[in-house]
């Protein structure tokens with residue numbers, strides 16, 4: 574194999590060591606047939622094959638929350654877990670939340686709860702998961718839901734205002 578500096582960091586892999594498999598994913602209410610290496614993290618399939626760029630790749634280490642999607646109504650990180658684990662489950666990305674949880678997105682817009690916006694799809698997903706559990710979350714429940722979501726822009730206070738708006742207006746009940 575031709576010498577390549579990248580092999581100092583990653584073991585040399587030849588194309589015959591890859592294998593592809595077919596998966597059926599249900600995403601935002603639509604069924605998709607995809608072909609991928611079974612170990613591929615879900616976020617890559619969502620973004621690169623299905624064109625759903627709502628889930629962001631941040632740390633890639635399950636440390637920042639940017640890649641969160643709803644899986645059967647519960648927030649899950651998609652940057653490490655393999656696509657093969659998600660067959661048969663209902664996946665909702667930030668794109669799908671505009672249909673199912675429009676009130677949450679409206680509250681974030683009303684409170685200007687975003688700066689660069691990179692973290693926001695994950696945070697909106699976490700909020701949707703929270704309101705799937707309860708329409709009147711306690712402070713402890715809100716903290717727990719947002720705990721793993723980092724925002725380098727400092728939007729956290731406005732995110733909390735958006736969640737408070739949802740609670741006060743009972744707007745999440747509309748979802």
Ligand code: FES
Nearest residue numbers: 631632633638652
């Ligand atoms: S990209 Fe998945 S948690 Fe950071």
Ligand code: FES
Nearest residue numbers: 688690692724726
């Ligand atoms: S708005 Fe920029 S990282 Fe949160």
